[in-house]
Amino acid sequence: PHSHSYCPSRSARMFKEYFQYKGISFPEFIYSPCALQTVENDFQVLDDDVFNVTYQKSGTVWMLEILSLIQSNGDPSWCQTVPNWDRAPWYETVLGLRRARRNHSPRLISSHLPIQLFAKSFFKSKAKVIYTIRNPKDVLVSLYHFAQMFHPFKDPGSLDQFLEEFLKGDVPFGSWFDHVRGWMGLQGHENFFYITYEELLQDLRGSVERICRFLGKQLDEQALDSVVANASFQAMRKNKMSNFSTAPSFILNKNSSFLRKGISGDWKNHLTASQSERFDCVYQERMQGLDVTFPWDNQ
Ligand code: A3P
Numbered sequence: 001p002h003s004h005s006y007c008p009s010r011s012a013r014m015f016k017e018y019f020q021y022k023g024i025s026f027p028e029f030i031y032s033p034c035a036l037q038t039v040e041n042d043f044q045v046l047d048d049d050v051f052n053v054t055y056q057k058s059g060t061v062w063m064l065e066i067l068s069l070i071q072s073n074g075d076p077s078w079c080q081t082v083p084n085w086d087r088a089p090w091y092e093t094v095l096g097l098r099r100a101r102r103n104h105s106p107r108l109i110s111s112h113l114p115i116q117l118f119a120k121s122f123f124k125s126k127a128k129v130i131y132t133i134r135n136p137k138d139v140l141v142s143l144y145h146f147a148q149m150f151h152p153f154k155d156p157g158s159l160d161q162f163l164e165e166f167l168k169g170d171v172p173f174g175s176w177f178d179h180v181r182g183w184m185g186l187q188g189h190e191n192f193f194y195i196t197y198e199e200l201l202q203d204l205r206g207s208v209e210r211i212c213r214f215l216g217k218q219l220d221e222q223a224l225d226s227v228v229a230n231a232s233f234q235a236m237r238k239n240k241m242s243n244f245s246t247a248p249s250f251i252l253n254k255n256s257s258f259l260r261k262g263i264s265g266d267w268k269n270h271l272t273a274s275q276s277e278r279f280d281c282v283y284q285e286r287m288q289g290l291d292v293t294f295p296w297d298n299q
Contacts, residue, residue, distance in 0.1 A: 014028045014029065015029055015151055015152065016029075016151070016152065016153070016154050016155075017029075018154070018172065019031075019033060021033050021036045021037075021117070022116070022117060023174070024114060024117065024172075024173060024174040025170070025171065025172050025173075025174070026172060026173075027152035027153055027172055028152075029151070029152035029251075030093045030094060030095070030152055030251075031092065031093060031094065032094050035092065035093070035094045035097050036092060036117065038097065039091055039092050039097060039113070039117070039118075039119055040117055040118070040119060040120060041120060043091065043097070043100075043101075043119040043121060044121055045119050045121040045122045045125045045127045046105055046107065046125070046127065047125050047126040047127055048105050048106040048107075048126075048127070049105075049106070049107045049108075049109055049122075049125070049127040049128070050067060050106065050107070050108050050109070050127070050128050050130065050215065051109050051110075051111060051122070051127060051128065051129045051130065052064050052067055052088055052108060052109065052110040052111070052130055052132075053110075053111050053112075053113075053118075053129050053130065053131045053132075053183065054110075054111075054112060054131065054132045054133075054134075055112065055133070055134075055139065055173065055176050055179040055180065056112045056139075056143060056146075056172070056173055057134070057138075057139045057142040057143045057146060058132050058133055058134035058139055058197055059132045059134055059197040059200060060110055060112070060132070061084055061236070061242065061258070061259075062132075062197070062200060062231065062236070063130060063132045063200075064084050064087065064088045064108070064110055065079060065084065065230070065231045065236055065242055066200075066207075066208060066211065066227060066231045067088065067108050067130070067211070068084070068087045068088065068108065069226065069227040069230055069231055070208065070211065070212060070215065070217055070219065070227060071106070071108065073219060073223050074219060074222065074223030074224065074225070074226035074227050074230075075226070076226065076230045079230060079239060079241060079242060080239060080241055081241065082241060083241050083246060084241060084242050085099075086099055086103075087108060088108035088109060088110045089103070089109060089110065090110045090111060090112065091109045091110070091111055091119075092111055092112070092113050092117075096110075112173045113173070114173065114174055114178060114179050114182050114183075115179075115182035115183050115185065115186070116182060125191075126191060127191065128191045128192075128193070128214070128215065129183075129186065129191065129192050129193070130193050130194075130195070130211065130214070131183045131184075131186075131192065131193070131194040131195075132194070132195055132196070132197060132200075133180060133194060133195075133196050133197070133294065134196065134197035134198070134264075135196075135197070135198065135264060135265075135267070135294070135295070135296040136176045136177075136279075136283065137267035137271060137276070137279055137296075138197075138264060138265065138266055138267050139176060140162070140163060140166050140267065140271075140279075141266050141267045141269075141270045141271070142260065142266075143156075143166070143171070144156050144159055144162050144270075145256065145260055146258075146260075147162070148253075148256070149252060149253040149255075149256040149258075150251070150252060150253075151250060151251055151252065151253065152251065153172065159270060159271075159275075160275065163271075163275055163278070163279070167278075167279065167282045175286075177282075177283075177286035177287065180287075180290075181286075181287075181290060184290060184292060187292070193210075193211070193214040195207060195210070195211070196294060196295055197264065198264050198294075198295040198296065199295065201263070201264055202295075204228050204231065204232070205224060205228050208224060208227050208228060208231075209224070233259060233262035236259055237257070237259045243257070243258060243259055244258040
């Protein structure tokens, strides 16, 4: 093996155990310090790479589907024949890194990494990042459910307990606040584009048009219609290549659905008034000075 990609094999990968990499927790089962180090220092970003970056549970696979459909000019056959994790691999996972390196250009690559752990070569490239952000209260609720079905994650315990861990950033990928503040630091750079989950929900077609403009991609009306139709919650739920129904059951408990509800404001069904106030309090403190207004800020 090349010296930079040599990873000593790990004796045992443990379910539900986390390791720390530069202060951030990662589940041992699908991540390794070695792969993270390789991603950060050795991964060769290409100028025509497009990165689908999110804090987990913010609409990653939705954006992945939109970007796949845009790349194939609205033709759904790629999305219907290749699993999403191969179309736009999560390059910080052990297997995703291998896949990302093998995929042909122009590559789509997904990532939940905070900006300080991202491939250094990105910052010297013309590659593009699309950053999708979601109301963190909905992220919390979505993650709470996901943690109960995704075996590499620890059981989240009570929502009250999990809320505190989330607010502290004591969850895989670290703090939502740090993630958002870190990536939003690229605002204004021409290779950075951000959009919210809520905007996608409210106006998918308009959002797709904006994404196309950012990517320098022109789709005709029919292709646009097809992107919108095939990236709908219902279409994605039915598509085996997008709904994780083919994921191994030792990774994902298939009794629940990855595409769970697909709405905004589900937090209102789960958080008590005092939990919501507690959240607002930390939110205000942690988001202070960030010069952006999100759709949920004035609700
Ligand atoms: P819920 O758990 O609130 O339903 P990620 O892909 O980052 O893990 O995010 C998963 C969340 O995005 C889930 O939220 C999922 O239902 C939602 N989602 C995925 N595809 C969607 C779509 N086409 N429309 C709306 N929501 C979608």
